[in-house]
Amino acid sequence: MSLDEFFVTGDPLILASQIAIGLTMIGLIALITYLKRWKWLWNEWFTTVDHKKIGIMYIISGVLMFFRGGVDGLLMKAQTSRPELEFLDAQHYDEIFTTHGVIMILFMAMPLLIGLMNVVIPLQIGARDVAFPKLNALSFWLFFAGAMLFNVSFVIGGSPDAGWTSYFPLAGKEFTPGVGNNYYAIALQIAGIGTLATGINFVVTIIKMRAPGMTWMRLPIFVWSTFITSIIIVAAFPIFTVALAYMTLDRLFGTHFFTVANGGDPMLWLNLFWLWGHPEVYIVVLPAFGMFSEVIATFARKNLYGYKSMVYAVAGIAFLSMLVWVHHFYTMGNSAAVNSIFSLTTMMIAIPTGVKIFNWLFTLRKGRIEFSTAMLWSLAFIPCFTIGGVTGVMLAMAAADYQYHNTMFLVAHFHYVLIPGVVFAVFAGLYYWWPKMFGFKLNEKIGKWHFWLFVIGFNMTFMPMFFVGLDGMSRRMYTYSASTGWAGWLGFSAIGSIILAAGFAALCYNIYWSFRYASRDVGNDPWNGRTLEWATASPAPHYNFAKVPEVDRLDAYWYMKKEGNTGLKKSDLKPVHMPSNSWTPIFLAVVFGVVGFFLVFEWFTLAILASIGIVVGLVANSFDYDDGYHISVEELADEEREWRGDLQ
């Protein structure tokens, strides 16, 4: 392979990015070396097993990936802003919607949600960490390795271009010979293993590590939704593992799983993909629902209306989410009976979802609502998401779907579900839990700019897509002629996307501003919260709780405050056991990334050689009998005095 096949060449946009990436890397390395921060990075971040730091690393990566995916989105909007523009060609447009879809769902939504879960869940159940801290670090680093591998594709070798769904036979070697789709198969595999491990970790954490007295019906609702999400992860991700393995075999080793010739079956890919893919959209939306519930209850100053029905609704959604996958290909040759059944199961999901919407509304009713930025996101979520939901029921009707299928109407629908459902939730969660992570609030005034720009921009961008979709514009079209009459809508939509981007910029500015100027004096409970994470210092100390709190009802911390027993007696303190840092997770993930890269280019000898690193990591891990260390009572008392004043 010659060098100009290895690097993507010939496109000025990409050349500029290549240079920018190269310079940024050199700049970063130089900066860290100049500041002598390598050791600190290694000890405090790269080898950490602390769930809060891992969560923060997830969040930082997620925000970066949002930037990448967002730029992709803007490029597409620019290309379709006028008819017959030649800003991007068809191939380039294909690559961009593919990487946009994959990055937004797997490398933006997932890490941001899993990051917040990491930060919050152990604190909400009164635990010291997750059940398997080292595995948790491995999860993060595998996700990160997968994300980086996927992202280098556009400068080295070429991006995948068969859509985020990568349908066969198009995604097969016959029709897409380059290495782009190898990146898809292998990078997602690596990240997926990390996600599966996260699922297992949180199932066990929530079953085994709840504070004394925290029975199942006293779990904060975000914990419930995380628990059920983790179960869906365990049930759905292995299907994707297999599907991607088949794809890899087809592309790299010439097997016939999904080919048209030699007894392959492209529909097998579709079924496997959506058997994972539909549950996946609930994996991203259920934790988001949990966050909205926490934020709404806190800022309405009421307990969550219909707690139990919320739990049953989440469980019901999770169950149904496994039974609807065929609605993604009604038009692809099923019998009428099959389509009818899947139509019904799909519409049934609207029932538990409706229950949740009404519970949120009843929680707001007669509440003393405080319009904080976190609350604004939650309030805007309800109507916007309902538009997504109602159009979803429209799409669920198999007969009507023959009209909507693969049009911009669908694209508008899923953005109306994913952006209010996931992105608004992540923003609400970030504003809400920011002080718990960093010890200061994000600025509320800039937050409101962020909110209004983003929400207005979002509706301007995506509402027109419903109309052009109904008018017959199919998705993934890189251009159109003026005679279609869509130019007005799409131009308006493109302007909307600029406002949307300005909203995102306001968030970035807010983070910068608040880091520099926000007051560091926020106390442990800045929002007058209800759940245990607010019972400890902000930012939460590395041991989380000096003494594990006891829980005797739902919203335990709210009542502890009312009854005035939030104090701490020194005589209650005992030494706290903590896990030690470990180099194996990051080491293993780097090796996985390198092996993956070699596999993408089908350099098998190198891949096998690099795999020795995996063996080394696993053996080292098996022989690791490190028992962690203890924090003494004196140290605990000192740290607690810093924020509590005197101990009792």
Add this chain to the structure above:
Amino acid sequence: MTSHANNMPLEYKTQQSQMNILGFWVFLGAEIVLFSTLFASYFVLEHNTAGGPTGQDIFILKDVLIETFLLLTSSFTCGLAIHSMRSHHKTGLMVWTIVTLLLGAGFLYMEINEFIHYVHEGASIQTSGFTAAFFTLLGTHGAHVTFGIFWISLLLIQLARRGITEKTASKFFIASLYWHFLDVVWIFIFTFVYLKGMVM
């Protein structure tokens, strides 16, 4: 952090071991989904032989029966190993585990020969949809057995060095769950791939 129940077996003594064991059960749940997917895909592609050999053409029942016998016996000896562990019999645990691994290695030897035989018969992984699904299902199982042999060998070294402790006991117990699980998967392979393939 020792748990209050003192009549618990050694491998369940600490909270961390209990969590490790539960976590492994959840992992096995994921493995069940993984193998179910492999089976389901096999059923979809089973008859797509594209003019190449069918299962009936190539399967040799005798070899498969020997493999089955080896693997089932290894599951039994694995049980004996855990039984020795429960009565703090380090040598018993060692010996039965080694027997288990040898049986597992015997199984692998037979399986690799079987695969080579198929390739000679003109059924390689690239031949058809059927062979692709067949080799991936069996290969995944075989790869699990291989991984198990290496993993448990490492545990044997740790056992030799440290004896039966709360930690080594829970590691061996988890490895035994894994080994029995592979046996269960094999029973399904034996029934739904080989027997079904022979008669239908």
